[in-house]
Amino acid sequence: MSETVERTLILVKPDGVKRGQIGEVLRRIEAKGYRIIALQMREASADLLAEHYAEHTEKPFYADLVAYMSDGPVVAIVAEGERVVEGFRSLAGTTDPTSAAPGTIRGDLARDWGTGNIENVVHGSDAPESAAREIAIWFPEL
Numbered sequence: 001m002s003e004t005v006e007r008t009l010i011l012v013k014p015d016g017v018k019r020g021q022i023g024e025v026l027r028r029i030e031a032k033g034y035r036i037i038a039l040q041m042r043e044a045s046a047d048l049l050a051e052h053y054a055e056h057t058e059k060p061f062y063a064d065l066v067a068y069m070s071d072g073p074v075v076a077i078v079a080e081g082e083r084v085v086e087g088f089r090s091l092a093g094t095t096d097p098t099s100a101a102p103g104t105i106r107g108d109l110a111r112d113w114g115t116g117n118i119e120n121v122v123h124g125s126d127a128p129e130s131a132a133r134e135i136a137i138w139f140p141e142l
């Protein structure tokens with residue numbers, strides 16, 4: 001890897017898997033020009049989610065977040081490319097799908113379903129340091 005090549009951890013969350021959006025998310029990652037270097041479908045255990053969402057375990061929405069993220073399999077993806085961490089956040093759009101810009105994954109593929117959860121189809125690491133931490137959690141073999 002050259003010095004500017006980064007990796008990021010992307011999840012297609014259970015709502016995206018259930019709604020048949022795996023292919024569309026992969027298509028957008030590849031259409032942008034990032035390389036998919038690892039991919040797996042799995043159920044996220046409570047322990048894995050506690051590690052992944054370590055910064056949120058004390059938040060009032062944490063129990064609902066775990067219920068949402070455990071409600072079916074997720075697809076974990078490692079993508080690679082120059083500035084891919086920032087680039088995928090830009091493809092994903094803002095956290096709240098109602099206000100996420102059209103053209104983004106969340107803006108185009110998600111909305112508020114009245115469940116009380118923010119169901120927003122994808123996760124993307126928010127910084128190169130979190131990407132390294134999250135990739136080690138989901139893909140310890142990498």
Ligand SMILES: Nc1ncnc2c1ncn2[C@@H]1O[C@H](COP(=O)(O)OP(=O)(O)OP(=O)(O)O)[C@@H](O)[C@H]1O
Nearest residue numbers: 061065094095116117118119120122123124125126
């Ligand atoms: N106030 C909230 N109420 C309910 N769920 C929330 C709330 N804030 C965040 N979440 C859920 O927790 C996830 C992680 O929150 P975070 O603030 O890290 O958002 P994000 O960085 O946009 O999303 P992600 O980390 O999944 O890419 C969100 O994607 C959403 O599913």
